[in-house]
Amino acid sequence: MWIDTHCHLDAAEFDGASGAVAKRAGAEGVAMIVIPAVEEGNFQIVASLAADNPNCSYALGIHPIFVPQATEQDLVLLREAVKAAVDDPRFVAIGEIGLDFFIPQLKEDALREKQELFYAEQLKIARDFNLPVLLHVRRSQDTVLKHLRRINVTGGIAHAFNGSFQQAQIFIDLGFKLGFGGAMTFPRALQIRRLATTLPLDAMVLETDAPDISPAWHHPKRNSPEQLPRIGEALADLRSVPAEEVARITTRNALAAMPRLGPLFP
16 A cells, blocks of 8 residues: 655646546555645645545645745635635645745745745644644755744655755654655665665655656656556665565555544545
8 A cells, every 4th residue: 555645636737637547546556645735726626636536635735836926815715724624534734835945036035035934824824723734845954944943833744855864854853754756766866865765764755746756767757646656666676675565664654644644544
């Protein structure tokens, strides 16, 4: 059994066939797909996908790439949406939220400040509702951690982790799991592969970030949650352990990171 802890199944790249994609992934052993929202406009879309597909769940949040066009009213609407969703068993986290200091225009002072405001306010929502967070951490590990130290949340996942071993340990000490996916399947991705090989397996979860970050054997085609078992096998090869062990432990880790997933399993 595998869990894809981060998949944008609502993306336009799936050409309206998200349900069929989820079903095929299920046939490959992907027992759960977590679909994070990225802006207020797709809150209902991700919730509907989760309602319509038995191996899907969802998170609500405002992605840093969508912060430039977002308004503070969107934060109000997010809080209201979370309050309404807490009784929905398929709602499992706040996400995708975080900071992106890789895209040049997002690093400009005004947008960097706005990103931090939206990130901090969404951490407060997670804290107030005792929910984990799904974190976007791109060239921003230290600033993401600064806010996590200030605003105490119940843990979650640092998605697509690509920081240092020291930063990884801080996330782990704060109760977070670290997400690994297609990037670690490329032989030239030396730092990610070192992390994937050396960090405790108890700290790791698997993800596709589909339709992005296709694994090496599928690049540059559209990524899909169907690829997750083979990504898990790649991690098993890196660590010289059986794929069944990786499936068991990363599934257990995902359930620990997002406790609301647990009741969705028989």
